[in-house]
Amino acid sequence: MIECNDLSLVYPDGTQGLKNVNVQINKGEFVVIVGLSGAGKSTLIRSMNRLVQPTSGGLYIDGENALAHNASQLRKLRTKVGMIFQHHNLVKRHTVMKNVIAGRLGHTSTWKSVLNIYPNKDRALAYENLKRVSIEEKVHTRADQLSGGQQQRVSIARVLTQQPKVILADEPVASLDPPTSHQVMNYLKTINREDGITTIVNLHFIDMAMEYADRIIGMRAGEVVFDGPVAEVTERTFEDIYGRKIKDDDLRGGKTDYEPTEAITS
């Protein structure tokens, strides 16, 4: 599904973001990338939809050579690759529905999107996705009226409305409290299983990585230093990735036996 061949990225200021990354991610996998901040997790994930530009190597997504794409091809590619951000990046002054329908922008002509003309099919899809993350009662609430966890759920609904083949999540729980973090990760895991969407999540909490990942990729200083199924991972592995002893800060904790269908208080 995603193939990085010797992928490297040097930022304009000379910082080496990625160093010869070779990774192959298969369809339907739930991959968690771990590493300290500055290890290149974000750079790798943002390379995959070209929010940052790799400077050498190859990147193939769903068989397409993503680095050769021009602007309109890139736009098309991005409809297939959804992204969830740490600060959810909702348009604060828009309603929940308008934020979620923005997932259709890549499939909608410019003039129709400017006039807010969306077919019933698209609006039904958006509403359906709001229901999946149980936030449909907030459909016409302004995004800035929601709590952090609610906003992150709306951003999941927005990504789903894109109908992507891949979901990239860049530290999706870093600014949430422990119960809400598990809630959000549960949604991502459920979607991954039910829809078969390949999911790549950046995390720095090792307990969460162990709990939700099928496979873990460890990064340090722009390089992949570990890549294997979660069954092979031990505390020792994390110490190798982080290059130091594991601390309490590396754990999110607060595991609840919450299920996504339950009512949510966040």
Next chain:
Amino acid sequence: MNQQKPSLPKAPGLVSQRKRTITIFIWVGVAALYLLSSIHTNASLLRFDGEFFSNVGRMIGQMWPPQMQYAPAIWPKLAETIQMAVLATALAAIFCIPLCLGAAENIANNKWIYNTMRTFLNVMRTIPELILAVLFVGLFGIGVFSGVLALFIFSLGILAKLMSETVEGIDKTQLEAIEASGGNKLQVIWYAVLPQILPQFASFSLYVFEINIRASVVLGFVGAGGIGLLIQQQINFLNYPAAMAVVMVIFFVVILIDFISNRIREALL
């Protein structure tokens, strides 16, 4: 009785000696410039002498009481002034949108477009509205149209500058999200930039409207329409009480409009 305390070694001052010397030089320099200008132009506080106060008394005697029965002649011109400000502000608000996006570094990622826009806006702002009015009166003749054009260009410069700075201060992550979901440039602007700048846009437009009302008073002096014409006429006829009546009307109308528009702007932000 008081025992000599052991003397402390000299502690460092709050700023270095060098810095202190520089500061003194700057102050002396500024004071010298002030004095030089004051002597050359014969403009100083000494001019507020006995003669000044007797002049004030004479002027007030000539202007007071304002000739309020002149008021009915004022209303049509006052309406014209407000209409000019409305037209100029509305046009400026529309035309400022492409300009302010082009002059915002985070939206115009083409350096060439950005620098051209910036320079264009700077040039536009350096021309005073009165000069613009004289220019347009020369081109289109005496009348409201010339005044509207002058105000339009004048307020476009201010509004586009204020708005481009607002655009540069917006939250970039919202743009990133729309980009990541496959939106093109126009969709990014429509879905992520506009919602963030709309309140400031409305507020600045009202502010520019206030400025336009005041500016349009002056434009009448050069024949570009509006209430300024009346003031100029009455002064030429040496009819100071009538001129005073016009000034009073403008004064109250401007206060009223500023008050209303301030209230609206507070509600917006």
